[in-house]
Amino acid sequence: xxxxxxxxxxxxxxxxxxxxxxxxxxxxxxxxxxxxxxxxxxxxxxxxxxxxxxxxxxxxxxxxxxxxxxxxxxxxxxxxxxxxxxxxxxxxxxxxxxxxxxxxxxxxxxxxxxxxxxxxxxxxxxxxxxxxxxxxxxxxxxxxxxxxxxxxxxxxxxxxxxxxxxxxxxxxxxxxxxxxxxxxxxxxxxxxxxxxxxxxxxxxxxxxxxxxxxxxxxxxxxxxxxxxxxxxxxxxxxxxxxxxxxxxxxxxxxxxxxxxxxxxxxxxxxxxxxxxxxxxxxxxxxxxxxxxxxxxxxxxxxxxxxxxxxxxxxxxxxxxxxxxxxxxxxxxxxxxxxxxxxxxxxxxxxxxxxxxxxxxxxxxxxxxxxxxxxxxxxx
Numbered sequence: 472x473x474x475x476x477x478x479x480x481x482x483x484x485x486x487x488x489x490x491x492x493x494x495x496x497x498x499x500x501x502x503x504x505x506x507x508x509x510x511x512x513x514x515x516x517x518x519x520x521x522x523x524x525x526x527x528x529x530x531x532x533x534x535x536x537x538x539x540x541x542x543x544x545x546x547x548x549x550x551x552x553x554x555x556x557x558x559x560x561x562x563x564x565x566x567x568x569x570x571x572x573x574x575x576x577x578x579x580x581x582x583x584x585x586x587x588x589x590x591x592x593x594x595x596x597x598x599x600x601x602x603x604x605x606x607x608x609x610x611x612x613x614x615x616x617x618x619x620x621x622x623x624x625x626x627x628x629x630x631x632x633x634x635x636x637x638x639x640x641x642x643x644x645x646x647x648x649x650x651x652x653x654x655x656x657x658x659x660x661x662x663x664x665x666x667x668x669x670x671x672x673x674x675x676x677x678x679x680x681x682x683x684x685x686x687x688x689x690x691x692x693x694x695x696x697x698x699x700x701x702x703x704x705x706x707x708x709x710x711x712x713x714x715x716x717x718x719x720x721x722x723x724x725x726x727x728x729x730x731x732x733x734x735x736x737x738x739x740x741x742x743x744x745x746x747x748x749x750x751x752x753x754x755x756x757x758x759x760x761x762x763x764x765x766x767x768x769x770x771x772x773x774x775x776x777x778x779x780x781x782x783x784x785x786x787x788x789x790x791x792x793x794x795x796x797x798x799x800x801x802x803x804x805x806x807x808x809x810x811x812x813x814x815x816x817x818x819x820x821x822x823x824x825x826x827x828x829x830x831x832x833x834x835x836x837x838x839x840x841x842x843x844x845x846x847x848x849x850x
Contacts, residue, residue: 477535477761485539491519492543500546505667508583508626513550517580525555526562526578530702530764534709538757541713545817548710549668552703553622556825557584559699560631561649564687569649573629585627587618587650587673588696594620595830598642598693602675604634610682612636614648614656614675620824624671625659628652632675633692640690647692648684655679666816697775700825702767704778707821708760708785714814715753715789718796721810722746725800742799749792756785776838783831786821793818 477485496515503509516522521536528536533555540548558577561569561584576582593600602616614634618624630650637644650657656676664670687695726736726746736742763781767774793814797804804811822828 481535485535488521488536488539489543492540492547495519496540496547497544500544503546506661506663506669508623508669509546509550510580510583512547513554513583514580516547516551516554517578521551522554522580523578525551525559526574530705530767531761533702533706534760534764537706538709538713538716538760541710542717545710545714545813546667548713549622552706552710553586553669554580554584556586556699556703557623557627557629557631559702560586560647560686560695561629563698564647564695565649566683568683569686573649576628582628583623583626585621585623585630586699587621587624587630587632589618589620591617591619595827598645600633600635600645602632602634603638604636604646604648604680606636607679612648612680614650614678614680616675618673618675620662621659621671621673622824623669624673625652625661626669626671630673631686631695632673633696634675636689636692642693643690645692645696646689647686647695648680649686650678650680650684664820666820668820701774701778704825704831705760705763705767705781707825708756708763708781711785711789711818711821712753712757712760714818715749715756715785715792718789718793718811718814719746719749719753722749722796722799736799745795745799749795752788753792756781756788759784773838773842776835779826779831779834779838782821782826783828783835786818787828789818790822 496512499512499515500509503512524532524536537548537552540551554577558574561573573582577584588600590600590602602614602618604612604614607613614632618632629652632648632650633645634648635644636646656678657673658676659671659673661669661671723746726742729736732739760781763777766777793811797811797815800811803809806812826834
């Protein structure tokens with residue numbers, strides 16, 4: 472299947488998802504408390520079978536889900552994505568016992584998952600993390616330190632936690648652990664952000680973990696993290712595309728009906744050309760997201776660079792499109808509760824989380840120069 476073309480059943484499924492998001496998920500989202508985990512919303516995602524699809528479908532399917540939900544209900548999109556991000560390491564790297572214990576609840580929406588990588592002093596530079604896993608006998612450790620900017624914290628039921636097991640070893644000294652929220656010594660607090668996402672800090676005061684809690688191999692935790700991010704980064708782009716499309720569609724309706732200067736806003740060339748530019752950039756971002764997701768599903772080389780390109784272009788594009796939509800709507804778009812006021816707050820964070828735009832450029836450059844060096848060595 473070409474990356475730029477969806478099959479009729481895929482297009483129909485996207486339309487069905489947008490309708491479900493508007494009719495069944497948005498009312499639950501509106502009842503939620505900003506900055507808190509909306510458990511009824513997560514449970515409804517489970518009842519609809521969408522959380523199950525996180526673990527049975529490929530990257531393109533994930534992108535279609537996130538784009539479609541984002542178009543009609545960003546809160547539902549975020550709840551779905553955070554379940555996937557937090558639990559994918561368990562699905563991909565967990566032991567049978569770990570998967571059997573936690574994944575049924577995640578799929579049903581009764582267990583909330585979280586991905587705990589960032590720290591107060593180690594955000595974009597994940598290899599610099601300092602949460603210490605101090606050895607305490609064979610195959611036992613105590614986690615001591617802090618995590619920050621963790622989605623779903625401190626309300627999640629399980630955390631994929633990345634901790635340093637070998638001091639001074641850089642990226643090779645990190646291990647991924649599955650840590651239940653009820654472990655002694657684990658506490659946290661919520662943070663208030665511009666966007667209404669549930670985000671918080673975690674404090675580890677000698678939290679006990681054992682070899683039974685390790686995800687993947689000891690000392691190879693950043694491989695677990697990067698494998699997860701390579702899957703989810705294109706779908707962050709899909710989230711952005713969904714928001715951009717919602718802003719574009721609202722702008723088309725507004726400029727076609729708004730009276731101004733003896734006609735409609737659409738009759739002004741400056742306005743029409745601005746809308747055309749918004750559409751152009753949105754479609755270009757969508758195509759890159761689909762291409763990166765298809766490449767991931769087909770296992771072609773260069774996945775990190777493709778994923779970085781998709782996230783970078785789509786999130787930067789969405790920022791541009793939503794900002795332009797606000798400008799064309801004027802002051803009404805700044806009123807609390809307006810779609811564009813909501814999107815304006817939502818659209819800023821994706822340019823930072825799961826690797827800021829600057830980090831994505833670094834990944835792309837590293838991939839390009841790596842390919843160049845490989846080609847030279849082969850000659």
